Amino acid sequence: MAGRRLPLGRLEVFLNAQCVKVNPDSPQKQVRFLTLSGDKKLLTPQPRLTTEFFSVLDSQMIPTGCIPEASTPAGAAKYGRPLGLDEKIKVDLIVIGSVAVDPNSGARLGKGEGFAELEYGMLRYMGAIDDSTIIVTTVHDTQLVDDIPLEKLQVHDVPVDIICTPTQVIFTNTTTPKPQGIYWEKLSPEKLSQIRVLRELKARIEHETGTKLPCGPSVKLPQPQASKEEELEELNCL
Template identity: 45%
Template sequence: MTRDKPAIRERVWKLLERRRVGRFPFPLAGRIPNFRGAEAAAARAATLPEWKRARRLKCNPDAPQRPLRLRALREGKIVFMAVPRLRTANCFLRLDPERLKGRLAEAATIAGAAKLGEPVAPDGLGRIDLIVAGSVAVTTVGARVGKGGGYSDLEFALAQAVGAVDERTPVLTTVHELQIVKERIPMTDHDVPLDLIVTPDRAIRTRRRRRKPAGIVWTKLSEEQRREIPALRALRSE
């Protein structure tokens, strides 16, 4: 069965609330939902070879992935987080644990990253070894539903445009088991599929059916995005 993304989001948010597995911040609706067991999911993700090999990660800023960000920093990995809505030319924040002695827990938060991170443009990312994405719902074939803004996919496209990521760059998410859905999630040519789904109880290597986007799909961008995101304007002018 295929359902549209808004319907899937609403169903999953309500299901997590009904089963009382959601965690602060509330309400869950409108967010990448935090969940009980996020720390266990992060610990399981850290056992994967893709995680162990990675030295540089791009990670979403949402609450359920904070345990992953903190673990990465404690393991000496460099973490990049996007500036909200990509609203500045230096639209990524570089968190280098070598420069954050004693402040790793703070840096792993949204506010801490904004305060302590070094702003860099997309061409300052270098080579990204692993992407951590937040999800509202996922399927075992690698389809993903985010909170609806489209910024996670756009961040990938910007990174791809400067050679920081490509088809081989693994994309991982941590979720509660209830976020794994059986419905078919519709995917378009700018949606980034998942390679790894990790819950508190298991790690899934997806049987993804789609390749990752090859770059920015300019026709899918709104006029507002083209106008308001400096990194897009810079690429357009090259």
Template identity: 40%
Template sequence: MTDIDQAKEAVRDRVWRRLIDGDGAPDDSYGKIPGFYGAEATAERLAELEEWRRATTVKANPDWAQRPVRIRALEDGKLLYMAVPRMASLEPFFLLDPETLGASAEEAADKRGATQFARRVGVDDMRPIDLVVCGSVAVNRSGARIGKGAGYSDLEVALLIEAGLVTDQTVIVAPVHPLQVVEGDIPETEHDFSVDYIVTPDEVIRCTNPRRPRGLVWADLTPEKIAAIPVLAQRQNAE
């Protein structure tokens, strides 16, 4: 584990503990993207943003914390791409089209519902993304963020950047509990992206330091990680 990895883990540990101790999330949230209390109110606040109203395509993580945002996206008629858990498919995204759903928004936006009602797509079959909703453990007001350490959010965004589907015009949002907003620096590496907005149940924070990687950073990927994610293994074999 590098010094940066250790520093990130220290931030995660601190935030998980204060979130649980401060009754911001259930006791079993340690080690996860926390399903924080107030996620529904956060989704409502996000929906008030002009950037949300303009967006026609939204990409979101499959975490429980983002379920209210996924539901709202479908209710608002937006095309929703939801990452397949652990990117365990050559087609690593679910496509949820509100015009053709065979279920309610609540059912379809759930991980189990997406498996049943959505079809899987690869980046070649996706439309440009207007807004990305990323699950996070911690964020700071400049826009730096970290997840639980598995790196899937970074890989999803990097794939979409390489495909030209996420650009500098794409808005990236982190819906979180106020206790997940930290003061001070969050360590960043070449593959990390920052967010444009932090949204909590209480406020919207416009971040000042937008940052996007150029794409996949192969040097940061272990052979085990590449082998475990079919789309990465396929790309590596094609090179």
């Protein structure tokens, strides 16, 4: 599993972080456990953002011996509290998964559903993060590639500053700009209908500004499926 013998836990940027946002996928379960075990605040989205927005967990909120359970999506919902869009919170570090990542540029490929980008954009809207917020991805060494063309990246794609594998830590020194928020013109009606918090946010902004936000073209959404990193994790757990 990306996360065993975790080099991330020895990094100064992690040790100094008070609040860490970690994606809810299985390969990052150990990162969530490490965050809570280190008496840090954990911010994790509910899977696919279909029920709630983010859950906030603090080790003091979790009964003794229950941190492993709290590190799962169901446990995060059980022991965490929902984060509102108006809440003031500062995220010191972001940890995301990747299907593939280029150490030379920090460019990454996800599952193709855009949830990492949407979560990042919403945190930018809330003022919880900015350009200086470090982004880490935890992957297997086999997921390192050198053929992600920078010219194919889109404005909402999230680059990474640090790559952690079970054997090494890579500082990408990426110069790829980080997204500045949510790019509504990239969101299809189907994606909006899938995520309630996005619909609520869009309606709020339109009400506050008196301006109708753009919407992307209609698309057929892909069926959820296990990513390459999840397949690798399952193989390693056999």
